[in-house]
Amino acid sequence: MSQQETDQQVINDGFVVDTEDTEEREQAYRARGTARPVTVVGNPVLHKECKDVTEFDDKLAALIDDMFASQRAAEGVGLAANQIGVDLKVFVYDCMDDDGVRHVGVVCNPVLEDLPQDQRNLDEANEGCLSVPTAYAELARPDYAVVHGQDARGNAIKVRGSGYFARCLQHETDHLYGYLYIDRLSKRDRKDALKQMAEGTPRYEVVPND
Numbered sequence: 001m002s003q004q005e006t007d008q009q010v011i012n013d014g015f016v017v018d019t020e021d022t023e024e025r026e027q028a029y030r031a032r033g034t035a036r037p038v039t040v041v042g043n044p045v046l047h048k049e050c051k052d053v054t055e056f057d058d059k060l061a062a063l064i065d066d067m068f069a070s071q072r073a074a075e076g077v078g079l080a081a082n083q084i085g086v087d088l089k090v091f092v093y094d095c096m097d098d099d100g101v102r103h104v105g106v107v108c109n110p111v112l113e114d115l116p117q118d119q120r121n122l123d124e125a126n127e128g129c130l131s132v133p134t135a136y137a138e139l140a141r142p143d144y145a146v147v148h149g150q151d152a153r154g155n156a157i158k159v160r161g162s163g164y165f166a167r168c169l170q171h172e173t174d175h176l177y178g179y180l181y182i183d184r185l186s187k188r189d190r191k192d193a194l195k196q197m198a199e200g201t202p203r204y205e206v207v208p209n210d
Contacts, residue, residue, distance in 0.1 A: 108154075
């Protein structure tokens with residue numbers, strides 16, 4: 001399957017259709033890519049805002065392929081570029097929403113839309129992160145999210161999600177601005193998450209911090 005055939009399609013109001021041909025598209029990305037080890041909390045690339053994507057070229061396409069391969073190897077539902085050590089604002093996702101609908105896609109230069117107060121219903125749920133392996137903590141996030149950005153070709157897009165998928169969109173966008181989910185926890189809960197990580201063994205390859 002060619003790159004063009006695996007791209008997301010866009011409908012007239014600007015929102016991507018990321019729920020069609022999900023298995024075929026994810027497999028095509030992954031087949032072209034190579035899994036890379038995951039960076040973990042403490043690695044400098046995770047704790048600063050990433051650079052904007054300005055070149056929508058074959059190099060970016062190859063990075064996206066590697067990101068899908070890395071995401072699958074780590075059994076994740078979303079992955080930001082800095083989680084494999086690349087300082088660029090791009091994330092990929094392969095995530096189910098609360099209705100069991102699968103979403104697969106790519107967002108470059110994401111910006112979360114500031115939603116009206118009447119759409120900001122907080123959902124308190126367990127959250128984890130590939131860059132904080134084996135650790136989980138409850139974190140309240142809005143149960144609906146809209147992300148503005150660009151696709152792999154530089155076209156303007158919007159992605160919307162509810163429930164668990166909304167959490168994924170917010171989590172991955174946070175990454176690209178230098179925030180891990182544990183940065184949004186209380187000091188006590190953050191300490192507990194780091195303790196869980198220290199006591200656990202990742203099921204996937206990680207980059208050890210010097």
